[in-house]
Amino acid sequence: MTTQFKKGVLEMLVLQLISEEDKYGYELVENVNEVFEIKEGTIYPLLKRLTNEKYCDSYFKESKEGPARKYYMVTRLGKDKLKSIRKEWITFHESVSKFMEKR
Amino acid sequence: MRVYRNLWRKGEDMNKKIFLGTLVKELSILKISEREDIVKEYSQHIDDEVSKGKTEEEAVANFGNIKDLVMDILDAYNIDSSVVNKNGNIIEKTIYHFKKFMDKVSDTIDSLPKGRNVGAQILNYSVYVSFWGILLTGLIFFYKVLGYVLGGVFGGFGVFVMVSLIIVISIIMLIILYNITLHVFSKKNTN
Numbered sequence: 001m002t003t004q005f006k007k008g009v010l011e012m013l014v015l016q017l018i019s020e021e022d023k024y025g026y027e028l029v030e031n032v033n034e035v036f037e038i039k040e041g042t043i044y045p046l047l048k049r050l051t052n053e054k055y056c057d058s059y060f061k062e063s064k065e066g067p068a069r070k071y072y073m074v075t076r077l078g079k080d081k082l083k084s085i086r087k088e089w090i091t092f093h094e095s096v097s098k099f100m101e102k103r
Numbered sequence: 104m105r106v107y108r109n110l111w112r113k114g115e116d117m118n119k120k121i122f123l124g125t126l127v128k129e130l131s132i133l134k135i136s137e138r139e140d141i142v143k144e145y146s147q148h149i150d151d152e153v154s155k156g157k158t159e160e161e162a163v164a165n166f167g168n169i170k171d172l173v174m175d176i177l178d179a180y181n182i183d184s185s186v187v188n189k190n191g192n193i194i195e196k197t198i199y200h201f202k203k204f205m206d207k208v209s210d211t212i213d214s215l216p217k218g219r220n221v222g223a224q225i226l227n228y229s230v231y232v233s234f235w236g237i238l239l240t241g242l243i244f245f246y247k248v249l250g251y252v253l254g255g256v257f258g259g260f261g262v263f264v265m266v267s268l269i270i271v272i273s274i275i276m277l278i279i280l281y282n283i284t285l286h287v288f289s290k291k292n293t294n
Contacts, residue, residue, distance in 0.1 A: 025144055026151045041166035042175065044144055049179035071145060 006036055012044060012089055015082040018056055019074040028072070035057050047072055119149045122169070129173040133180065141176060205282065223279040235280075242272065 008053070009100050010032065017023060025047060029040050047071035050056045060068040117125070123142050130138045143183050146168075152162035166172055 020179065026148050029148075039167040040148065041172040043129060044141065044148075045172070045179045048141070048176065066150070066173035067147065069138075069147065 007042070009089070010038065010042065011050070012082065012085045014043070014046060014050070015055065015074060015078055015085070018072050019079055020071045020081055022071045024069045024071050050078070051079060054078075109150075116167075116222070117160065118165065119146065120150075122163045122166075125169060126173070129169075130176065132177070137180075150179075240274070242276070267291045 005095070013032055013035060014028060016053050017028055023031070025043055028047075029043050032038055032043070041096075047056070051058060051072075054075060056072050056074050058070050058072050059102050122145055126142055126145065127138060129206065130141065133141075149159060153159060154163070159166075166199045246265070246269060
């Protein structure tokens with residue numbers, strides 16, 4: 001069941017992370033793993049989807065340790081999306097917690 | 104066939120080369136540039152994991168079930184159809200659906216009770232045997248009817264067509280049998 005929760009929240013976390021700083025896939029996996037454990041495979045399809053939906057964009061940046069890395073950055077549309085997901089999450093989180101606390 | 108067999112393998116069996124090779128084959132419906140893009144990212148990810156001390160096999164295993172992974176990746180593209188390879192031919196699409204069917208079959212076999220107790224083994228074998236019994240009966244019926252129809256309409260040529268069909272279908276059946284056997288018996292060994 002936790003997997004379902006994670007999937008729903010993952011998009012929000014990823015958008016939040018790249019809105020703070022441009023990141024590449026591996027970095028994002030590490031950051032999200034600090035919050036909860038995810039299967040690393042799920043990150044890249046999500047990033048693909050976000051790119052196709054124009055919520056984020058990608059570019060290549062040279063790195064000293066090896067080949068150029070693909071970095072992800074948030075778009076204007078993505079920032080708006082993040083705002084609305086955040087609002088939804090807060091409301092959702094509050095009402096569920098309130099409900100569970102009373103029992 | 105070898106790449107196809109990889110769909111049945113557990114993640115731990117795969118090294119980077121086999122994993123990426125499987126991805127390339129499974130994502131053949133996508134544009135080459137998109138496919139290369141995806142493969143490169145996964146390749147880099149594995150390299151990063153390896154530089155942190157993991158083995159290739161562990162890094163690949165962390166991606167989870169490759170079948171599910173491919174589904175997720177293709178899902179992401181349903182949104183934007185302009186990246187789907189317009190040359191993805193009918194053969195590739197047929198093979199793709201055939202594999203999906205095989206996955207369903209394997210999942211059904213998976214959901215059967217496993218274990219050392221005799222009852223479960225008997226159940227496994229009887230399902231396995233009945234599956235083939237039904238398939239063979241259906242095929243014999245099909246050959247008979249087809250032979251009758253074609254012989255009646257086309258005469259000698261009809262027989263030729265029928266024989267070719269039998270050969271093709273038998274080959275396909277043998278492939279299915281081979282893969283199911285591989286799957287059933289490799290799963291048994293991991294009990």
